[in-house]
Amino acid sequence: MDSGLVGETGSGKTTLVNLLVRLFDPWEGQVTLGGVDVRQFSLEELREAVGFVSQESFLFSDPLRENLSYGRSNPPHEELEQVIETSQLVNDLPQFTHGLDTLIGERGMTLSGGQKQRVALARALLKRPQILVLDDALAHVDTYTEEQILQRLQASKGQRTTILIAHRTSTVASADLIVTLEDGAIAEIGTHEDLLGRDGVYSRFYRRQLVAEQLQEETQVVPPEDQEISS
Amino acid sequence: MVDRSEEEDPVGKVYDARLVRRMSGYVRPYWRPLAISVVLLTCVAGLEIVGPLIVRYAIDNQIAQGRTDRLGLLVALYLGSLAAIFLLRYGLTLLMIYIGQRVMMALRMALFSHLQRMSIAFFDRNPVGRLTTRLTNDVATLEMVISEGIIEIITNLMLVSVIAVALLVLDWRLALAMYVFLPFGIFTVRYFASAQREAHREQRAWLARINAFLNENISGMATVQLFNRQKENLHRFDGRNQGLLGASLRSIAAYAVFEPTVIMFNALTTATILWYGGGRVVQGALTLGTLVVFIQLMQRVYWPLRDLADRYTTMQQAMASSERIFSLLDEPEEIIDASSPRHLVDVKGKVEFRNVWFAYDEENWVLRDVSFVINPGEKVAIVGVTGAGKSTIISLLSRFYDVQRGTILVDDVPVDQIPQRELRRHVGIVLQDAFLFTDTVEENIRLRDSSITSAQVREAAHVIGADVFITQLPEAYSTLLAERGANLSVGQKQLLALTRVAAFNPEIVLVMDEATASIDPLTEAAIQRGIRQVTSGRTSIIIAHRLNTIRDVDWIVVMHQGQVAEVGTHKDLLVQRDIYYRLYKLQYDEQESFRTGG
Numbered sequence: 001m002d003s004g005l006v007g008e009t010g011s012g013k014t015t016l017v018n019l020l021v022r023l024f025d026p027w028e029g030q031v032t033l034g035g036v037d038v039r040q041f042s043l044e045e046l047r048e049a050v051g052f053v054s055q056e057s058f059l060f061s062d063p064l065r066e067n068l069s070y071g072r073s074n075p076p077h078e079e080l081e082q083v084i085e086t087s088q089l090v091n092d093l094p095q096f097t098h099g100l101d102t103l104i105g106e107r108g109m110t111l112s113g114g115q116k117q118r119v120a121l122a123r124a125l126l127k128r129p130q131i132l133v134l135d136d137a138l139a140h141v142d143t144y145t146e147e148q149i150l151q152r153l154q155a156s157k158g159q160r161t162t163i164l165i166a167h168r169t170s171t172v173a174s175a176d177l178i179v180t181l182e183d184g185a186i187a188e189i190g191t192h193e194d195l196l197g198r199d200g201v202y203s204r205f206y207r208r209q210l211v212a213e214q215l216q217e218e219t220q221v222v223p224p225e226d227q228e229i230s231s
Numbered sequence: 232m233v234d235r236s237e238e239e240d241p242v243g244k245v246y247d248a249r250l251v252r253r254m255s256g257y258v259r260p261y262w263r264p265l266a267i268s269v270v271l272l273t274c275v276a277g278l279e280i281v282g283p284l285i286v287r288y289a290i291d292n293q294i295a296q297g298r299t300d301r302l303g304l305l306v307a308l309y310l311g312s313l314a315a316i317f318l319l320r321y322g323l324t325l326l327m328i329y330i331g332q333r334v335m336m337a338l339r340m341a342l343f344s345h346l347q348r349m350s351i352a353f354f355d356r357n358p359v360g361r362l363t364t365r366l367t368n369d370v371a372t373l374e375m376v377i378s379e380g381i382i383e384i385i386t387n388l389m390l391v392s393v394i395a396v397a398l399l400v401l402d403w404r405l406a407l408a409m410y411v412f413l414p415f416g417i418f419t420v421r422y423f424a425s426a427q428r429e430a431h432r433e434q435r436a437w438l439a440r441i442n443a444f445l446n447e448n449i450s451g452m453a454t455v456q457l458f459n460r461q462k463e464n465l466h467r468f469d470g471r472n473q474g475l476l477g478a479s480l481r482s483i484a485a486y487a488v489f490e491p492t493v494i495m496f497n498a499l500t501t502a503t504i505l506w507y508g509g510g511r512v513v514q515g516a517l518t519l520g521t522l523v524v525f526i527q528l529m530q531r532v533y534w535p536l537r538d539l540a541d542r543y544t545t546m547q548q549a550m551a552s553s554e555r556i557f558s559l560l561d562e563p564e565e566i567i568d569a570s571s572p573r574h575l576v577d578v579k580g581k582v583e584f585r586n587v588w589f590a591y592d593e594e595n596w597v598l599r600d601v602s603f604v605i606n607p608g609e610k611v612a613i614v615g616v617t618g619a620g621k622s623t624i625i626s627l628l629s630r631f632y633d634v635q636r637g638t639i640l641v642d643d644v645p646v647d648q649i650p651q652r653e654l655r656r657h658v659g660i661v662l663q664d665a666f667l668f669t670d671t672v673e674e675n676i677r678l679r680d681s682s683i684t685s686a687q688v689r690e691a692a693h694v695i696g697a698d699v700f701i702t703q704l705p706e707a708y709s710t711l712l713a714e715r716g717a718n719l720s721v722g723q724k725q726l727l728a729l730t731r732v733a734a735f736n737p738e739i740v741l742v743m744d745e746a747t748a749s750i751d752p753l754t755e756a757a758i759q760r761g762i763r764q765v766t767s768g769r770t771s772i773i774i775a776h777r778l779n780t781i782r783d784v785d786w787i788v789v790m791h792q793g794q795v796a797e798v799g800t801h802k803d804l805l806v807q808r809d810i811y812y813r814l815y816k817l818q819y820d821e822q823e824s825f826r827t828g829g
Contacts, residue, residue: 043459044459047457047459058451060447060454061447070454071458123458211813
C-alpha cells in the first residue's frame with residue numbers, strides 16, 4: 001500500500017517517519033510495524049526492512065558503485081542496473097567520467113541536487129526494503145523525471161509499502177491513503193478525492209499547487225541569439 | 232560543512248623563494264628590531280666562544296702553573312659571560328616574538344580586510360570553516376616559524392660557523408682531525424632526519440584520512456545507522472587507525488635511533504680529540520687548556536646540527552601555510568569600484584533597471600531582460616512565485632553581484648560607477664532575517680557608526696515602533712544581544728532591522744517581507760506599521776507578501792520566470808485577470824482562511 005504525508009514545513013512529517021526507523025523514540029504512544037511495536041525489533045532488523053530516503057541525501061566520498069551498495073555489499077549486477085533504471089540515474093551515467101567507479105561526494109565529482117537524491121533513492125532501493133520511505137526525496141528532481149520515477153516505483157513495487165512525504169500534491173495524488181499534518185497533529189486522512197472535497201489543508205495545498213504549476217508552464221524564454229551571453 | 236584544509240597535503244617545499252619574498256614584505260617594517268636582533272645574535276655566538284676561552288686561560292696560565300691569583304677574576308668573568316648570554320638571549324627572544332606577533336597581526340588584518348572586499352559570490356563558494364582556518368591556524372603556524380624557527384636556525388648556523396673557525400684558529404691539526412667525522416655526522420643526521428620526515432609525512436597523511444573519515448561519518452551518522460553500516464565502517468576506521476599507528480611507530484623508531492647516533496658520534500669525536508690531542512699535549516705541541524676547549528666546543532657543534540634537522544618539518548608546514556594564506560590574498564576582488572567613480576550628489580532616489588540579464592552561474596538566467604523605472608519617492612512592490620527573481624533584484628541594486636548584461640542606475644548613474652560605500656549608504660536593505668551581532672541593542676541599530684547619535688537611534692526606534700519592546704528589555708538600549716539575537720523573537724528582530732535602516736536614513740529602501748509563520752497578529756501589525764514608516768517619503772522596493780503592504784504601494788512589478796510579466800497598480804492588475812490576479816487570489820485565499828482559523 002502507498003500512503004502520502006502532506007503538510008506545511010514544520011508540521012511534523014519528517015519527525016513521524018524518523019520515529020518509524022527509531023532515529024528517535026516517542027515519549028508516549030507507540031509506532032507499530034505489522035502490529036508489533038518497533039521497539040520490539042532489533043535496530044538492525046528494523047532498519048534492514050526500511051529503505052529510507054531523507055530530505056538531505058547524504059552521500060559518501062566513495063565511488064558511485066560503493067555509494068549505491070552502501071546498504072548491501074556486492075549486489076548482483078542485474079539488480080544494480082535495475083535500481084539505476086528505476087531511479088533514472090541511467091540518463092546521468094554518461095556524465096560520470098568513470099561510470100560507476102567515479103568518485104563522488106565531498107572530494108569527488110559534484111552532483112546536482114536532483115542527482116544526489118536519485119543516488120540516495122537507488123541506494124535505498126538496492127536494499128530491497130519491505131517499506132520504502134521517501135521524505136520529500138524528489139524535491140530537487142524535475143517534474144518530468146519525478147513522474148518517470150514514480151511510475152517505475154509503482155511498477156516494481158510488489159509487496160512493498162511506500163510512505164511518500166511531499167510538497168507537491170501531484171506526488172501523492174495516486175496514493176491509497178493520504179494523511180495531512182498541521183502543527184504536529186493529523187488534520188485529515190483520506191484519498192485524493194476525499195480530501196479535495198473537504199476544503200481543508202489538502203485542498204488548500206492543491207489549489208496553491210495548481211496556480212504555481214499553471215504559472216510554471218507558461219512562457220519559456222530563451223535569451224536572444226545575436227548577443228554574447230557572458231560578459 | 233567539511234573543512235577541506237584537513238585533507239590538504241601538509242607537505243610542501245622547505246624553502247620557496249617567491250613565498251619568502253612576499254613574507255619579507257611583511258617583515259620589512261620591522262627592520263630596526265630585526266637589525267638589533269642580528270647584532271644580538273652575533274654577540275651571543277661570540278660569547279659562546281668566550282666562556283671556553285676563559286677556561287683555557289685558567290687552565291694554562293693558572294692551574295697548570297700552580298697559580299691561583301687570577302682564578303677568582305676568571306671565574307667571575309666566566310659567570311659574567313654566562314649572564315650576558317642569558318640577557319642577550321632573553322632580549323633576542325622578546326624581539327623576535329615581538330616581530331613575529333606584529334607580522335601575524337598585519338597578516339590577519341590583511342586577510343580580514345581582503346575578505347571584506349570579496350564579493351558575495353565568493354562567500355557562496357567558500358565555506359566559513361576554510362576561511363577561518365586561514366586567519367587562525369595558518370597564521371599561527373607561520374608565527375611559530377617567524378618567532379621561534381628563524382631565530383633558532385640563524386643562531387645555530389652562526390654558532391656552528393663561529394665554532395668551526397675558532398677551532399681552526401686554536402689548533403688547525405686537531406680541528407681537521409675532528410672534522411674528519413663531521414661529514415659522517417652530517418650525513419647520518421640528514422639520513423635519519425629524512426627517514427623521520429618521511430614517517431612524519433605518512434603520519435600526517437593518515438591523520439588527514441582519519442579526520443576526513445570521521446568528519447563524513449559523524450555528519451552522516453543517520454545514514455550510517457539507517458543502512459546498518461556500523462560494523463563495516465568500524466572495520467574501515469580500524470584500517471585507518473592501524474595505518475596511523477604504524478606510521479607513528481615508524482616515526483618514533485626513526486627518532487629513537489637518531490638520538491643515540493648523535494651521542495655516538497659525539498663520543499667518537501671526543502675519543503679522537505683525547506687520543507690525538509692528548510698525544511700532542513704530552514709532546515708539548517698543545518696546551519691542556521686548548522684540549523679542554525676543544526672538548527667543550529665540540530659538544531656545541533653537534534646539538535645545533537641536530538636542531539637544524541628538527542626545524543625542517545616546521546619550515547615545510549610554514550611554507551604550506553603561507554602558500555594558502557597568499558593564495559587567499561590573491562583571490563581577485565570581483566566587485567571593484569570604478570577607477571574614476573561618479574559621485575551621487577543630493578540623491579533624489581530614482582531607480583532604473585535597463586535590460587538587465589543576470590545569472591549566478593553564467594548558465595541559468597535568473598533575470599531575463601528586466602526593465603523598469605521607479606521615480607523618486609515611489610513605493611513599488613515586487614511579487615511573484617518563489618524563484619521568480621525577486622530577491623535577486625534587491626541583491627543587484629546593492630551591487631552584491633554584477634550583472635552580465637544591461638545596466639542598473641540610481642539617479643541615472645550606473646551602480647558600477649558609484650563607489651560601493653556610497654551606493655550602500657544611499658540604498659538601505661531590510662533583510663527578512665536580519666543579521667544581529669553580539670553587541671548592545673543600540674550598537675546593533677547604528678552598527679558602531681559614530682555619526683549616528685544615541686538620540687537618532689532612539690528617534691528611529693520610536694518612529695518604527697521598536698521602542699515599545701526595547702524599553703522593556705532588562706537594560707533597554709544597552710541590553711546585550713546574544714549571538715545572532717538569539718534572545719529576541721522573530722518579530723522583534725524584524726523591528727530592529729527596520730529601525731537600523733531608519734537610523735541610517737537612506738534615500739532608497741529595499742524591504743524583504745517574505746511570509747513568516749509563527750508571528751502573532753499583534754507583532755504582525757507592529758511590523759506592518761514599521762514597514763509603512765520606513766518606506767514613507769523614500770523610494771521603496773518591497774518584496775511583499777502581506778496583502779495590506781501590497782495594497783499600500785503605488786504600483787506593482789509582477790516577476791515571472793525572471794521576466795517582468797506585468798506592471799501596474801493593484802486595481803489595474805486585478806482587472807487584467809492574469810498572473811497577478813491568480814497570485815492575489817491564491818494569497819488572499821490563504822490569508823483569509825488563516826484569519827478565520829482554517
